[in-house]
Amino acid sequence: MPIISRGFKGRRRDDAPRDRVPPGQYVTDDFPVLSAGPTPHTPLDQWDFTIVGEVDERRRWTWDELRALPSETITVDISCVTKWTKLDTVWEGVSVDTLLDGVETSAEYLTVFCDGGYTTNLPLADVTGGQAWIAFAYDGEPLEPEHGGPARLLVPHLYFWKSAKWVRGLRLTATDELGFWESNGYHNYGDPWKEQRYWGD
Ligand SMILES: Nc1nc2c(c(=O)[nH]1)N[C@H]1C(S)=C(S)[C@@H](COP(=O)(O)O)O[C@H]1N2
Numbered sequence: 001m002p003i004i005s006r007g008f009k010g011r012r013r014d015d016a017p018r019d020r021v022p023p024g025q026y027v028t029d030d031f032p033v034l035s036a037g038p039t040p041h042t043p044l045d046q047w048d049f050t051i052v053g054e055v056d057e058r059r060r061w062t063w064d065e066l067r068a069l070p071s072e073t074i075t076v077d078i079s080c081v082t083k084w085t086k087l088d089t090v091w092e093g094v095s096v097d098t099l100l101d102g103v104e105t106s107a108e109y110l111t112v113f114c115d116g117g118y119t120t121n122l123p124l125a126d127v128t129g130g131q132a133w134i135a136f137a138y139d140g141e142p143l144e145p146e147h148g149g150p151a152r153l154l155v156p157h158l159y160f161w162k163s164a165k166w167v168r169g170l171r172l173t174a175t176d177e178l179g180f181w182e183s184n185g186y187h188n189y190g191d192p193w194k195e196q197r198y199w200g201d
């Protein structure tokens, strides 16, 4: 008798390595779509990525310029506050370190901004040091619009609401300014290993 039942896809995988699944999460093979509004469709010739705010001078890349930067393949586990965890997701993107290279700032925080108006806030220290990417491909294919295409932030060590879809830029800030979910009851930091889901967790 097999202990692990096959054909039990997309719900709980009881064979998941527990040390890779944060507390209170279940493993899924699906890739659920969670969006607070409609999917924007910005044409690539109108798309840019900017770094603004507390910087010596603002930086701007067109789509072609961003795609010409060195990129990496990233294989990471992602966890959504709604309790699904997806293991070994494969992305391609530009490291945020590459984008911040040469940027002079005294800021310690940033707000990520997007087409459609979504925002999320992070300490600058959480998007540097090989911890965050602007991802434009998933599973070897261009990122689908529903999952944030043409590009999204990928910051896998925090709950997935920090991985802003349809990302258009970073605004560096001296003080921590709450983003969309952070001002609607979600935890300000969102470490899945500490179950920082909501205010007060
Ligand atoms: N622009 C934008 N980014 C977003 C969201 C959103 O509503 N708008 N939802 C967040 C939430 S709550 C989650 S869990 C993930 C979901 O990403 P997915 O739809 O690719 O699974 O995107 C995050 N990024």
Ligand SMILES: [Mo]
Binding pocket: 034, 080, 081, 082, 160, 161
């Ligand atoms: Mo989420």
